[in-house]
Amino acid sequence: MKKKPILKAVDFFCSGGGMSHGMQKAGVEILAGIDYDNSCRETYETNIKGAEFIHADVFEYKEIELEQKLNLEKNDDNLILIGCSPCQYWSIINSDKGKSSKSKNLLVEFKRFVEYFNPGYVVVENVPGVLRKKEESGLEGFIEWLKENNYNVHFDVHNVSDYGVPQSRKRFTLIANRVSDIELEPLKITGKKLNVSDIIGEHNGFPKVNAGHRDSTDFMHTVAGLKKINLDRLKVTPINGGSRTVYADNEDLAPPCHKNDYTNFKDSYGRMSWDKLSPTITTKFFSISNGRFAHPEEDRAISIREGATLQSFPKDYVFKTTSVANTARMIGNAVPPKYATAIATAIIKNHLDAI
Template sequence: MRAIDFFCGGGGMTNGLIQAGINVVAGVDLDPEAKETYEANNAPACFINADITKLPLDYFEKEFCVHPDDDEMIFVGCSPCQFYSIIRSSKEKSRKTKDLLLYFEKFVEYYRPGYVLVENVPGIMSNRESILNDFLQKLEQLGYGNRENGRCVYDVVNMKNYGIPQNRRRFSLIATRLDRQVHLPEHEEHIMTVREAIGDNKVFPYILAGEKDANLIRFHSAKKLSELNILRLENTPEDGGTRLAYKDNKDLLQKCYIGHDNSFSDVYGRLYWDRPSPTITTKFLSISNGRFGHPVQNRGLSIREGATLQSFPVNYEFKTKSLIVAARLIGNAVPPMFARKIGEVINE
């Protein structure tokens, strides 16, 4: 089996498919800062820094000898999903990403690979402006079947059910034009917790907020915090505590939350040791963007901790010294463990 990973980012999906024994030929992404990380960890897969809306349809035919109607080819389309996300953001800024799945569809139509994989936010199923139904209709027209005949399966799944220590709900689709049925990966019985993932002090030693790790493979680096935010964490109970612990302290409580105890109650909170983590976003380094405070240490998550909660291998090297860039590559990724399980379904 071979694959091309559209919107590949730092390589989460690619890496999981490689773990499943699939030869990923190339990854395509608009972000030049993803190239070095992608290729360093996923050789010999080649990173193509390109805008899919401008990439010629015959590009892969000419550059990688990818021929139409290859039964052993997989096309992966995990397009940027800000427009369909429930996270508050400017929909006008993200509108240009709304239809990227349809550009991916053009490559599917041209090459008709044996398999098509899609991963996106759950909102792509419910948003009134979603192009998902158009995409599903095109898949059926191209011979990829539908839910009734079992050759196209999709649903909203939670990563915590697949051995990943994280509450992360995502839309996932597997479709094939071959004469076989496919299914989404089976659930794991055990739900992994934050403690199991990052609780080993020998692997994740104590560090301070702002402490940098020069080793980019280990990359156990945390974002610097202001003295006030460190004081807030010192007053936040360990193991799941929230800012409500200091809601009556006018020196600590953020002005925007005065009288709004139940609004965005996770921000500035600590992770629970014995539960999966919240969704690891591109902002997981910041305690003001979610429940991203370390369970017991007075800091946010480190780069390596976030990567581990996303199920990246411990030796996955993020080839950048920028914490912001590394966090973006991690937060935008498909968890490699889930990608591996999808690859194993295809290989059955």
């Protein structure tokens, strides 16, 4: 009989379950995921077996409601509270702060639950911008409270490529631990970092397809369509890392905003390189105009499944969504599961050593 996991977690702002899946893979029991976006429910419940999806707005949800719903105890050394709040307001990518202004206070709301339950462990993952603006984001006060309440706190910006994820993606991560006197960090992998050729391509089970290909199976090797001008651009873009600079002086091919421009936004319309890390998988990774998201060789953007796999989701992870854009947003906003596993592994090791 399989031993019941010692550690259990509640995943606030769980979305489609990237953090929950990675934690579960490491051996943490996921009790529930909480999100205000009910469209995440089916994806979360399909993949995070045994966990409950709680549809709630954290601004309105009360601590006692969660306590009663999950039968949680206060001061539980075995409990992990995870808060990976939506980060649009603090992102350097998003220029429209008005639409995302409410999200800047989510960390403050999450702190209410940490104060109430006083769990053994606390995990926060976000964009690096939350650290640069730590007073405004509420992070500074949160860290002070944790330290005052006997937590050993690690917080820093890490590149997930050091933890088994095949992309360059910098993320702020906080791990607070009051079970031992050790400052915990995610556990790095040893050996070679994974690159694009380790993950996608025909040799990894991704058949060649054309732009506009639709895959109706759960594998979702679906690719966005391209206008003729963008197909023409890709046809002259060198394989394996080529960029739009090859046609910057071409009156017919260069986008008006990039004509004779060889320095700015060079990744737009560019191809990935087989032997390098993937660029950061954003919510727009299905569009070649939004970054270096063209396939290394084929004249198309990477597919939905390729983007998910570069985020370290397993190939059998099922996304229950209504459109390419919605699926890409869920994938791009996710905590890469392998990074979540690196965080969980550090916590589990600490816990086993401490008990």
